[in-house]
Amino acid sequence: MTELPLNGGRLTPGVVRIKNTVRRPSSPFTADLLHLLAERGFTAAPKYLGQDDSGRDILTYIDGWVPARFQRWSDDQIAAAGALLRAFHDATRGSHLAASHPVVCHHDPGPNNFVFQDDVPTALIDFDLAAPGDPLEDLGYAAWTWCIASKYADPTRQAHQVRVLTDAYGLPAAQRSALVPAILNCQLRNADFWTQRPCAESVDRVGWSHREYVFTSLNRHVFEAVVS
Secondary structure (H helix, E strand, O other): OOOEEOOOOOOOOOOEEEOOEEEEOOOHHHHHHHHHHHHOOOOOOOOEEEEOOOOOEEEEOOOOEOOOOOOOOOHHHHHHHHHHHHHHHHHHOOOOOOOOOOEEEOOOOOHHHEEEEOOEEEEEOOOOOOEEEOHHHHHHHHHHHHHOOHHHOOHHHHHHHHHHHHHHHOOOHHHHHHHHHHHHHHHHHHHHHHHOOOOOOHHHHHHHHHHHHHHHHHOHHHHHHHHO
């Protein structure tokens, strides 16, 4: 069987495609999570099919394309991502995997972990960092990676798109004041994450995270005014 390397992931080496399946290093939590999502009717994720003779997890391959880099997105694309993230969270509420937390978080719901079909994000992939958590951990990271970029220097437009994401997710009004702090926290945690994982790209990713933190901090009033 021909194995085609899937090189988009930043964290897990050895991910390959074989026909209509994906083979990945084994992750019991991911296997349990994908089983839970299937049981609860969340179809926008790969299905877990067991293990191959090498002990690798076998997942279904989802057709479409995955962005290779962060870029500008339309309001409709961002809204679709927000609704999909909410559906994922809702499918994990009250489960044994969420434990004492509200949901299971993806913890890396950037555009690079969504599959697009017809130019719309339609599925979540790569649950390497999934773990129990608070929805704002994911929503803050999504707001940053889908909507905010210091290189464009247009905070008003970006704040509008954070609001689009927040509305599509359905974040209650009482929790909206916590969103910008969650974004800032995600940026600092991302810098710390890559500081602790030295690799060829670590320095760039740490520097990028700090630049985004400064940009978001300086324009915090703009984001808070629009989101709230």
